[in-house]
Amino acid sequence: MTLPVTATSNPVGSKVGRASANGYFSLIFLGGDASIQKAARNGGITRISTVDIKQTNTLNILTGYETIVTGE
Amino acid sequence: MHRNLLGLLIILILDTGCLRVVPGAKKSGINTLTTVFFTGTEGNQYFIKPLKFHGSLQNNSLEIDVTFRFKDSYKGNATINISFELPYALKNIDSIVISSFILDKSAKLGEYNSSELQLTEIRRLFLESGDKSVTSRYTAKADLALLKRLWSTNSFYIRVFHSQKELNFNPTSKTIDKIGIIYQGVFNFD
Numbered sequence: 001m002t003l004p005v006t007a008t009s010n011p012v013g014s015k016v017g018r019a020s021a022n023g024y025f026s027l028i029f030l031g032g033d034a035s036i037q038k039a040a041r042n043g044g045i046t047r048i049s050t051v052d053i054k055q056t057n058t059l060n061i062l063t064g065y066e067t068i069v070t071g072e
Numbered sequence: 073m074h075r076n077l078l079g080l081l082i083i084l085i086l087d088t089g090c091l092r093v094v095p096g097a098k099k100s101g102i103n104t105l106t107t108v109f110f111t112g113t114e115g116n117q118y119f120i121k122p123l124k125f126h127g128s129l130q131n132n133s134l135e136i137d138v139t140f141r142f143k144d145s146y147k148g149n150a151t152i153n154i155s156f157e158l159p160y161a162l163k164n165i166d167s168i169v170i171s172s173f174i175l176d177k178s179a180k181l182g183e184y185n186s187s188e189l190q191l192t193e194i195r196r197l198f199l200e201s202g203d204k205s206v207t208s209r210y211t212a213k214a215d216l217a218l219l220k221r222l223w224s225t226n227s228f229y230i231r232v233f234h235s236q237k238e239l240n241f242n243p244t245s246k247t248i249d250k251i252g253i254i255y256q257g258v259f260n261f262d
Contacts, residue, residue, distance in 0.1 A: 014151065044211050068107055
């Protein structure tokens with residue numbers, strides 16, 4: 001499931017950055033960093049246009065969070 | 073005691089999580105491998121999520137992601153970001169070449185050898201030390217039409233030249249499968 005987090009007045013930028021974190025039983029997360037800051041850094045983005053978060057869940061055992069940022 | 077544990081496990085599994093519907097997301101389908109953004113007059117922007125390649129040396133690997141825009145033809149440049157996981161920091165890169173395992177039979181005599189693609193405008197984004205390796209992240213540009221032709225061969229490897237050394241990275245078996253799915257999903261519109 002992909003959810004919007006925020007959008008700014010900047011047009012959709014040509015750069016995209018992604019950051020992800022995975023966990024077990026929604027309780028144990030092994031140091032993953034799915035922050036907006038990390039996604040922006042991975043894409044070399046300094047002006048953010050949109051932020052989306054995608055969440056996946058497999059039988060409540062595996063949980064994944066993925067942040068995707070666009071910008072310039 | 074065992075019954076209680078079993079009951080707890082069943083409750084965990086039957087909790088809302090397993091009943092959630094993920095729209096359009098088939099495991100290993102195109103929606104899990106790419107993201108599409110509508111950009112108005114410039115058509116759609118495609119983001120190919122990181123694909124893993126393993127190095128010929130132990131503890132060497134990289135992940136590559138690709139961003140490009142498509143309206144009615146594959147022209148212009150794609151942005152390619154690469155994260156290297158190496159035992160040392162990759163402080164500079166002389167060149168990066170993506171080559172196909174298969175010769176492109178559609179290339180005509182005298183035409184650019186489309187089985188090789190040299191990245192341009194290579195720029196370092198950051199270096200970051202981890203517990204077991206150092207992440208060196210770079211961004212570069214690639215001709216989109218050539219990238220499409222390379223992708224059509226369904227399998228390619230990456231060579232990195234730095235400080236008179238060469239590093240080779242080959243796709244994992246999962247990556248080879250993903251390359252084919254991605255080609256059908258985002259490189260097959262013209």
